[in-house]
Amino acid sequence: MSVKPEMLFLKQEDVVKAGLLDMKMVLEVTEKTFKMIGEGQVINPPKTMLGMPDLENWTSFCMSMPSYIGGDIDIAGFKWASEAVYNMGKPGMPYGIDVVMLTDPKTVYPKAIMDGTLITAMRTSAAAGVAAKYLARKDSKKACLVGAGVIGRTMVMAMMEAVPSLEEIHLIDLDLSKAEGIAKEYEGKYNVIPGTSIEAAAKDADIIVTMTTSRKPIVKTEWVKSNATVIQMSVNEIEEGILMNANKKVVDNWVQLSHGTGTLINKVATEGKLTEDMVASLPQLAAGQKPGRESDDELCVCCTYGIGSVDVAVAHKIYMNALEKGIGQKLMLWDNPLWV
Ligand SMILES: NC(=O)c1ccc[n+]([C@@H]2O[C@H](COP(=O)([O-])OP(=O)(O)OC[C@H]3O[C@@H](n4cnc5c(N)ncnc54)[C@H](O)[C@@H]3O)[C@@H](O)[C@H]2O)c1
Known part of the structure; x- marks a missing residue:
């Protein structure tokens, strides 16, 4: 038929x-x-x-x-x-x-x-949410989200759903009015504090998520707490030191990221500083094949490219x-x- x-x-x-x-x-x-x-x-x-x-x-x-x-x-x-x-x-x-x-x-x-x-906006933030579920400390209270665009808006939802202990979300953008607009949308539902200084918001943050259109690093190594969870949603927003200092290095897909022109993972892989056996993938975490965070002292970093x-x-x-x-x-x- x-x-x-x-x-x-x-x-x-x-x-x-x-x-x-x-x-x-x-x-x-x-x-x-x-x-x-x-x-x-x-x-x-x-x-x-x-x-x-x-x-x-x-x-x-x-x-x-x-x-x-x-x-x-x-x-x-x-x-x-x-x-x-x-x-x-x-x-x-x-x-x-x-x-x-x-x-x-x-x-x-x-x-x-x-x-x-x-x-895209929903699933990108959900991927970060899944990363946070496996990598964030269970007592995480403060999140610093950088980039108040389309993905930034859904990231607030994903973080609040995936990490229920969060008490405040600092939403940072070059354009304060964008962060203020999203904070207003969530008023009465989530505690979103708009701002423009990544340094001020990142310094004592338990979770840092970047989703900007910047193509060069905007989060400095010295701003990140030693037991934070850092999730990079664009390709090159965090300094190399943050990734290399991490006790747990996670990617969504090693092949895509290590071959992706302009990605931080491509850079460190090409320079021979990072190999596949040094990272876990989100699929491996979700399938129970590799552990997520194992102690409250670890620095956990996840880089994504989208699957x-x-x-x-x-x-x-x-x-x-x-x-x-x-x-x-x-x-x-x-x-x-x-x-x-
Ligand atoms: N990993 C994934 O699966 C995935 C999927 C989709 C999009 N992305 C990436 O997420 C990023 C954001 O996408 P979008 O659709 O939300 O874009 P958008 O243009 O809607 O928002 C980006 C925001 O970043 C802000 N910004 C740019 N540079 C900044 C800086 N130095 N400091 C602070 N804020 C800054 C801009 O002002 C803007 O508000 C893009 O780089 C995109 O490639 C990743």
Whole structure:
């Protein structure tokens, strides 16, 4: 019997209606995906980056992030993840714009195309949340979040959900009004204190998370407490000393980061200072194959680059919710295929 090439189109509003802003759900899906990667149930080739005008001097890029997730999820797909310097600070224009496509692994028929921009924001912060769950001290009270952009907003949600002991979140940005705006959004829910000095907020912080557009280190080694947890979401925001001093060095994906042009991990790997056996991965932590934090005295550092299968897993969850709730627009790839 022939299968109809019907796919569901979900615009950003639909993705939100289908429950994306539930951080608890996104944390669960993210952690489960990491565990499945650790257990070998996911195929996740390294992402391919198309930097324009070139890889070193990009002013915009698009990345292709394909994956297959097996087990009880059984879905293929990819995220087309893009960022543009041109968009920075332009009203109504996000710096990052993403699309996710889902494919039936058996027939390879497309199942869905959806906005992935907010999926990225939610799953990126959820990845940091999972890192914090395994690496942060259980008595962590103060967090310093650097970067009050799209990811900064969801990072507040992820940290508060993943580290319930947190009492205050210092949200730092070059542009104070952005940090103030997010603090206001969370007023009455979370204690978010806006600021502009990374040094002042980082010095006695238990957790430091960076998610800025800076391409050079902005967190200095001497500002970091010896038993803090530092999570870098962009590629080169923390000084090398912070990473090299860490008792536990964690990455989301060693291959991607160690080959990623401009990443701190690529730099220390190329210089021979860091090898794969010196790091743990978030999938290994989630699958119980390597330990997270083992004592309150450790400095734990996690560097991430983003893993496409997490986007696909979250998008699949949203797709299933949307089907159940009748959200979205159905599109046909053809009425009758011309040549078969
Ligand atoms: N690891 C991942 O999986 C992943 C996924 C998506 C995005 N990211 C990265 O996260 C970063 C943020 O993305 P976004 O979409 O939130 O961008 P955004 O433009 O919405 O926000 C970035 C914020 O950083 C601030 N900033 C820039 N330089 C700063 C500095 N030196 N000190 C303090 N604040 C500074 C900007 O003012 C801005 O508010 C980007 O670098 C992006 O590549 C990582």
